[in-house]
Amino acid sequence: MPADKSDADQIAKARGGDRAAFDSLVLRYQDRLYGTLVRLTGSSDDALDVAQEAFVQAYIKLDTFRGKSAFYTWLYRIAFNLAMSHARKRRPLTIMDSSDDTKRSLEPAGSDASPSEHLESVERVEAVQAAIGELAAEHRQVVVLRELEGCDYERIAEILEIPIGTVRSRLFRARAQLRDKLATAVD
């Protein structure tokens, strides 16, 4: 993952009590973490809650970060666990709600496209988001980590604490399901 080197500097400073250093880490990763969590949880509100909580936890427990994995991986693990326990406490996961809050924070790609293209791409995005939301949690997790976080299988295995073989098969199954859903949706 990029930015590992400068992460180390900031982390060292943050550990020494430099709050601004930690803040810079927040700014560096907040959007990415939030974005992943939105896909993972299907809810913007949940993602915002979990992301915030994750940063707070990371701040408090910064001492325990061993530096053996990338900072973001460690942060993501915290967020992931929070998201899972968050989900357990609430009602069963609601599929991506079509309410505005999700859309508001997401910028459709290609904002300089024509209105009709823009509309199409928005529809497409919604279809993809909906399809992801319909996946079982275990499939959604690997897809999000692979496609949105760009993790290799080993990193996914580390985050989810599953064997690499499981990563591979789950990812395949997830993609197959998405393919089926999108094939029926977009026409």
Added chain:
Amino acid sequence: MADHTLQPDDELLSAYIDGELTADELRAVEQWIASDPAAQAMVEELRAVSKAVQSLPAAKVPADWTAQLQRRLDIVASGGPEGIAHAARSPSVGRSKRGWLWSAAAIAAAVAIMLLLPRDVENELAMREPEVPAPAAAPERDRALADRERGPRALSPAPDSDSSAARTELAEPEARLEELAASEPGIAAMDDAPDSNRDRSDFASIAPLIEGVSPEVASNTYLIVWADVPPESLRQQQINTLLGSNGIYVSTTTDEWGEAAEPVRQQIELRNRLNVDGLAAGDGSGRNSRPLLRNEGAGFARGTGEAEGESGAGDSSGANGADVGNASPQEPEGETILVEATMEQILACVADMQRDTSNFDSIVVEPVNERTLERQWQLQSAHSQAEGQADRFSSDQGETDAESASLSLDADFGQRSSSAESPAKSGDQVAAEAEGLAQQPVAETAPERGKALSKLGVLKEQAVESPQARRLARPAQWYFYNAPPTDAETGYQVREQSKVLTSKMRKGQREPTADKREQIEQLNRYVQQQVAGVAGDEVASGMAEEQPVQALFVLRNNKIVAPAAGETPASESASRPAGEGQGP
């Protein structure tokens, strides 16, 4: 394409587009794609899906989100959750200066609560009180939280005087403890100082509390290994075979628990006591989520040889309920085995359990060390402070005897009564004890903690001559009331609870990991991580494999503790309707 055309090999095509094939696989797949148009089509489809997901727009956090996070970090940085730790650890604060202790704890608790509040409530508060709220500004917060508090404990906000502010402050921790206990990662917030410089000195402040134990000794020499097992396994004592194959032989007799592994028992019972008192009632993540009658809480025997009182097991009338948990002629509820061996051996056993999918499920490794104990004690003190205090003020609210009786557990901790005294004391007696306890919620239990913590260091000095293992008796219902931790902070989930296991599913999901060595190393890493969390970098760089470890294996009858999920293949073959009779 219909699903039935998917071949198992198609999985390789997915790995192919990710560049995650071995050299051999790559060669084979390339040939395959070249010669098979269907494979080629599949590759293209998979790529399309992958691209579609990748092209989802980037997300941005809303503008005020970052500012809100900053505010929360400010609170933490100014010593929020740490305040609780300090209040709990300062016995030098005179016992009679109850007011001071309360205020400090109240402030800290209130601040910690701010951290754990769900966002919507916090937004509300943030709008009213942009600064860090001072204790005197309690009323707004009280009102915001009032509907969350349990009925009998709700106190009308009286913002005028200091003492009443302290009173209302403390009502909050009690209500918030529900969230505390349930919001698992949040609990860790109470543990660690946000400021690294202070971490080391925190141990120094514990020093007066712990008789003769230096912080360096806080290495992880205790582990608890939890598992749910089918009743047949218990009856056949499968664990003996497993331990034996790793060089550990279990003695044939069952002993009383006695004083061995005292910290372990404390930790288990502290952690689950919070569950028992119904704090986790709303949280579906705990296995003990059935609504607990208050009377049963009173009857919950926590030591050896204690009478069962009102506990559910019918045959434990009066006298010696100690053995019922283990060796009853009815279905065994579970078994507890204390093993003394090297870390390597213990982890090898866990690795074996992990592979033995028919006999061991829901495997969790829970470390016991100074930090984990400390955390439970903090939760305990916050809880008993709130309880004792609320007791005082709401005694006319009709709190039941059981409420006081649950405090009698605290009294028991202090008194170490091991005789067959009935825990269901008379109301007056208990109330008096509760009073006394509330006076010094923390300081009085200090010797208890000290003792437990001092035992943590003992094993480290001794070498493990020969591994030993013995069964320890547990009273009836103990296995039901005591469950493994469910949050990642407290315990490492080696294998999660399986739903219905069919042989097909098992193949797909429970890949026996390639190497037992790998498994052991993975477990070792986890344990190391736990140790590192305690004493920082000074700790030995690796967990020496020869390190002597006391591990408590707690095996619970899966039919009792998780009836819905107890359909392992082993139990399927011997399935009878669960007519154990001691089902709660």
